[in-house]
Amino acid sequence: MDIRPIRADEVPVLIDDLWLPFADEMRGIDERDSLAEEVDVRTEAIDYRRAQLDDEDVQTFVAVEDGVLAGYTTVTYSEGPSVFARGPRAKIKDLYVAPENRGAGFGTELLERAHEWGRERDCESAALTVHARNETARQCYEAMDYETRYVKMDRPL
Incomplete structure (x- = not known):
C-alpha cells in the first residue's frame, strides 16, 4: 500500500471509482445526501477536485494498491477564530x-497521513x-481516539 498525494491525471479515476460510490453509500444512509440530478455531477466534481490541487x-x-486507487481522504487547514484560545485544525473532509x-488498514493509514499533514502545518x-x-x-474514528464533542442537529423547513 502506498499513501501519497493525488496526481492531476488521477482525478477522474478518483471521482469515478471512489467519490461516486462514496456518494452512493452516503445516500443509502440518508436520502438527504443524494446527488443533484439537474447538474453534471461528475464534471463538476472533477473540476472541483482539480481546483483544489x-x-x-x-x-x-x-491509497494505492497494485496500481489501483483503493481509498482517499481530503484534509484542509483551518485557522481557529481569533476569539477562541485554540490553534489551527486539520479538517478531514x-x-x-x-x-x-x-479491513486492511487503508482508512487508518489515510487518516494517519492526514494527521501528519496537519502536524506539518502546526x-x-x-x-x-x-x-x-x-x-x-464512527467505530473507526473512535478507535483512533476521536471523541464526540459536538452534536449537529438539523430539520427540514
Whole structure:
C-alpha cells in the first residue's frame, strides 16, 4: 500500500471509482445526501477536485494498491477564530475506502497521513464530521481516539 498525494491525471479515476460510490453509500444512509440530478455531477466534481490541487491549504491523499486507487481522504487547514484560545485544525473532509479494501488498514493509514499533514502545518487538532448512522466509520474514528464533542442537529423547513 502506498499513501501519497493525488496526481492531476488521477482525478477522474478518483471521482469515478471512489467519490461516486462514496456518494452512493452516503445516500443509502440518508436520502438527504443524494446527488443533484439537474447538474453534471461528475464534471463538476472533477473540476472541483482539480481546483483544489492548486490550493496549499487542501490536500487529497490516495491509497494505492497494485496500481489501483483503493481509498482517499481530503484534509484542509483551518485557522481557529481569533476569539477562541485554540490553534489551527486539520479538517478531514472525506474518507473513503473501496469495499474490497476495507479491513486492511487503508482508512487508518489515510487518516494517519492526514494527521501528519496537519502536524506539518502546526495544527493542534484534527476534526471531522461523520453521519450519526454511519456506525462503521464512527467505530473507526473512535478507535483512533476521536471523541464526540459536538452534536449537529438539523430539520427540514
